[in-house]
Amino acid sequence: MKLTPTILATAILLLAGNAFAARTGGFATADGGDLPGARYFTAANYQEINNIITSASTVPGGAYPLVITYTGNEDAAIATIVMDHNPDAAGNCPNPHWNDAYRQVAVTGYTAGLTILGADGSSGNFGITLTNSSNVVIRNMKLGALGGAAKDADLLRVDSSSNVWIDHNELLSNSHECNGSPEGDLTFEGAIDIKKNSHNVTVSYNYIHDHKKVGLDGSSGTDIAGGREITFHHNLYSNVSQRLPLQRGGWTHMYNNLYSGITDSGINVRREGYALIEQNWFENSVNPVVCRYDATLCGWWDLRNNNVKSPADFKRYGISWTPDDGINTVTAIEWKTTAVFPKTLPYVYESVSAQCVKNKLRKYAGVGKKLKQLTPVACLGRDDDEHDMHDRHAPAGDYMENYTKCADAGEICKVKTGAGWVAFGRKGNWVTKYIGTGHAVSCTIASFGSDPGGRPNKCSYRVY
Structure with a gap:
């Protein structure tokens, strides 16, 4: 000190x-x-x-x-x-x-x-x-x-x-x-x-x-x-x-x-x-x-x-x-x-x-962001590395960081443990949905409301 x-x-x-x-x-x-x-x-x-x-x-x-x-x-x-x-x-x-x-x-x-x-x-x-x-x-x-x-x-x-x-x-x-x-x-x-x-x-x-x-x-x-x-x-x-x-x-x-x-x-x-x-x-x-x-x-x-x-x-x-x-x-x-x-x-x-x-x-929200603020100018475009997802920006792998696979497209994802979040997509393109631990969701575009373009899309759930 x-x-x-x-x-x-x-x-x-x-x-x-x-x-x-x-x-x-x-x-x-x-x-x-x-x-x-x-x-x-x-x-x-x-x-x-x-x-x-x-x-x-x-x-x-x-x-x-x-x-x-x-x-x-x-x-x-x-x-x-x-x-x-x-x-x-x-x-x-x-x-x-x-x-x-x-x-x-x-x-x-x-x-x-x-x-x-x-x-x-x-x-x-x-x-x-x-x-x-x-x-x-x-x-x-x-x-x-x-x-x-x-x-x-x-x-x-x-x-x-x-x-x-x-x-x-x-x-x-x-x-x-x-x-x-x-x-x-x-x-x-x-x-x-x-x-x-x-x-x-x-x-x-x-x-x-x-x-x-x-x-x-x-x-x-x-x-x-x-x-x-x-x-x-x-x-x-x-x-x-x-x-x-x-x-x-x-x-x-x-x-x-x-x-x-x-x-x-x-x-x-x-x-x-x-x-x-x-x-x-x-x-x-x-x-x-x-x-x-x-x-x-x-x-x-x-x-x-x-x-x-x-x-x-x-x-x-x-x-x-x-x-x-x-x-x-x-x-x-x-x-x-x-x-x-x-x-x-x-x-x-x-x-x-x-x-x-x-x-x-x-x-912009949280620590380590150099106290930056979101202004209307920042809203004019969409950065290539930005995706609609629940957590931090993910690497371009099949699954988001701290997530584990639960289903392929068209199958049922069962959330066995963790925080209750399911990611739908692949290769850095994701949408997420809160399901809750112990529940299940269809790994489909209809269930998640949009197509993230994973080609093919897969489902994974957050393990913690």
């Missing part, structure tokens, strides 16, 4: 380009630590990050703006914990971690400006919590598989903190539920929970995958805080279960997000909140827009220019709905706006078409 300013400041700013700026494309106007008088540090683990922040907290609010570059790599710990939560046929997991200690960077009362920036190739098996803080930026951080769900161990938590920008991160765990987990559904805690008196938050360009409970906007029916203002834009959600987010009151703006493989419910607008849902791409998802468990105080949604235009599009994009079953739910099964978004947005934003989101966003 280096507890003195370093000459790495120039390199850090080159990584960020000109993106350290107040324009976040959302409600936040955070500069983080990129302010006059800032000091720059590097840290190799979460304890060193805590020590740097503590050393700067000699006066209330912090003595100076901070930019901390995290360089550690905890991929091995992440992979181990993911594997420890793969259940057997009876639903039991080999080594659950929900009683682990909460490994966290705890930022409390810091208002002088703070940026936590992950170096390319870094990863952390810890969380970051913000309490009574403001002007905070978290970027390029890969955080995953955090134990300690019984101790409320969120990957990212924003409590009574405002003007926060969460940008270009990767957040993951294991979306399986294990027998014996806390409350029966807490193998892992939230990916991004925003609660209490938090305002003006932007969540952008994050890759959030293989996670069950993605995010809260309010911890309970009484946690309204006068209405939080949150923007979610250009995020890639893949193989997630629910809470995208679970909104309680306030105002959210979701634009240019890609929702792929929602397995339970997506944007859940409750407690008379308002959601502007604009130019997003939804595919292979269950209950993508709902007001669940709160029909008497339901929120409202304003649907604008998403790829789904009407119920006639549900089959084409793999959208399905589950019955109420007495759980006090309203859904967007008619795909109609229930109320016009009433708030004038105080920021300028540049959006692209939903189709461009589908075609291009995977090149």
